[in-house]
Amino acid sequence: MKETASIENWRSSGRWTAAYDKVKSTLFSLRLFKLIIRLVVIVAIVSVPYWALVASDRYVSQATVIIQRTDQVNGPSVAIPALSTAAGTANSADQLLLREYLLSQDMLDKLDAAIDLRSHYSNWHRDPISRMWFKDGPEEWFFQYWLNRVDVEYDDYSGVLRIQAEAYDAKTAKAIVVLMVKLGEQHMNELGHQLAQSQVDFLQKQVTFAHDRFLDASRDVLNFQNEKGLAAPASTAGNMDTIIDRLEGQKTDIQTQIASLPANLSPNQPTVVMLKKNLAALEQQIALKRAELASPKSRTLNYTVEEFQRLQMQVNFTQDLYKTALSSLEQGRMDAARKLKMVSILQSPTTPSYPMEPQRFYNVLITLLIALSLIGVIKLLESIILDHVD
Numbered sequence: 001m002k003e004t005a006s007i008e009n010w011r012s013s014g015r016w017t018a019a020y021d022k023v024k025s026t027l028f029s030l031r032l033f034k035l036i037i038r039l040v041v042i043v044a045i046v047s048v049p050y051w052a053l054v055a056s057d058r059y060v061s062q063a064t065v066i067i068q069r070t071d072q073v074n075g076p077s078v079a080i081p082a083l084s085t086a087a088g089t090a091n092s093a094d095q096l097l098l099r100e101y102l103l104s105q106d107m108l109d110k111l112d113a114a115i116d117l118r119s120h121y122s123n124w125h126r127d128p129i130s131r132m133w134f135k136d137g138p139e140e141w142f143f144q145y146w147l148n149r150v151d152v153e154y155d156d157y158s159g160v161l162r163i164q165a166e167a168y169d170a171k172t173a174k175a176i177v178v179l180m181v182k183l184g185e186q187h188m189n190e191l192g193h194q195l196a197q198s199q200v201d202f203l204q205k206q207v208t209f210a211h212d213r214f215l216d217a218s219r220d221v222l223n224f225q226n227e228k229g230l231a232a233p234a235s236t237a238g239n240m241d242t243i244i245d246r247l248e249g250q251k252t253d254i255q256t257q258i259a260s261l262p263a264n265l266s267p268n269q270p271t272v273v274m275l276k277k278n279l280a281a282l283e284q285q286i287a288l289k290r291a292e293l294a295s296p297k298s299r300t301l302n303y304t305v306e307e308f309q310r311l312q313m314q315v316n317f318t319q320d321l322y323k324t325a326l327s328s329l330e331q332g333r334m335d336a337a338r339k340l341k342m343v344s345i346l347q348s349p350t351t352p353s354y355p356m357e358p359q360r361f362y363n364v365l366i367t368l369l370i371a372l373s374l375i376g377v378i379k380l381l382e383s384i385i386l387d388h389v390d
Contacts, residue, residue: 002335013041033322033382037375055356055363056126058149060162061173064347065181066092095161097191098184102152102163105143110183118142121149126168130358141255150176160346170352179348185343196335203329210325214318221311247285247346254279336345 101107111117122135132145149166163180167173254275 033378034192037378040371040378044367047367053362056168058130058131058164058166058168058357059170059173059352059354060356061162061163061170061177063177063181063345063348063349064160064162065184065343067091067098068342068344069216091159092156094188095159098188099152099154100163102180102184103150105139107180107183108143108146111176111179112142114179115172117146117176120167121145123168124257131156150180159169163349166357174349174351181343181345181349186243188343196299196332199335200329200332203325207322207325207329210318210322214315214322217311217315217318221308221315224308224311226312236261251279251283255367262331298338 040082043306091114108117118132118135122132126130132142134141151162151164153162154160163177165176167176257275
């Protein structure tokens with residue numbers, strides 16, 4: 001019996017201990033909820049005067065630009081890029097490249113060198129939350145801070161870039177946007193010139209190569225003419241044909257004279273002998289000339305003409321290549337000179353007269369709404385926990 005009573009007492013004490021721990025954790029949770037609510041209220045109370053009175057004014061300058069290419073001045077894509085698919089795609093690529101450069105570290109470095117943005121954004125007269133805390137902070141921190149103060153939006157419908165920058169005074173805000181537009185145009189022109197110059201350099205190499213080939217082919221022709229002792233083998237072959245034709249004519253005349261002699265005339269008669277000798281000489285001369293012109297056993301004049309024509313054709317071909325390369329080079333130079341990318345300003349950088357940032361009433365309202373929402377969620381969790389305890 002004593003053992004049973006001790007077991008019951010142990011069980012009873014264990015239940016009380018568990019209940020006590022549960023109540024203790026509940027009270028601790030309720031205190032934690034109350035503490036969180038107090039913190040939310042304190043933050044809201046502090047935030048309201050900050051947004052209303054302490055937050056420094058920030059002026060916003062805006063500009064709207066579009067990239068126009070001088071080699072598309074007659075195309076509709078310059079005025080309205082969305083009207084032409086091909087030109088619109090090219091302009092879209094240019095606009096996006098410009099946007100990336102405007103939001104780059106290189107742009108920030110140039111702006112900082114020109115108007116000392118570090119000193120402006122880290123001015124200790126500004127409120128400690130919106131300003132940059134350390135003037136000599138790391139480049140990465142400065143870059144991230146600057147990205148929160150500028151915005152470059154590309155409108156893919158109208159094909160324009162909208163640039164805006166925030167600063168603590170109107171003059172600096174406008175100076176930032178003006179420099180961004182100017183430096184962006186310079187950068188796009190540099191990219192275009194580099195591409196055009198690379199094309200011109202390639203064409204220049206092709207012209208040099210074609211010129212060397214043309215000189216080599218011409219030199220081969222001269223060497224061949226000097227080696228054969230013929231300035232124009234084709235003309236020589238033509239003259240040779242003329243000579244053979246003339247000899248053939250003389251041969252025909254002599255044969256006619258022999259045929260016209262009387263039949264009873266003695267073969268040893270001097271006239272007959274002389275005519276036959278002349279005929280034999282003409283036949284020998286014709287055979288020699290034909291052997292010089294063409295022969296299956298040696299490289300005669302016809303081979304020379306064929307080789308000369310091949311060399312001359314090579315000269316003509318390389319000359320045409322050289323002319324084409326020169327024409328392409330001049331066209332490339334003209335294109336390089338006129339292919340400029342001009343940043344046309346649709347909306348000039350504005351000079352703000354009123355600080356658009358921070359939006360004090362809006363921020364106060366949002367802060368109060370967030371605080372009330374958090375308090376409502378916390379109270380809901382608190383009531384759920386109390387229901388489970390009961």
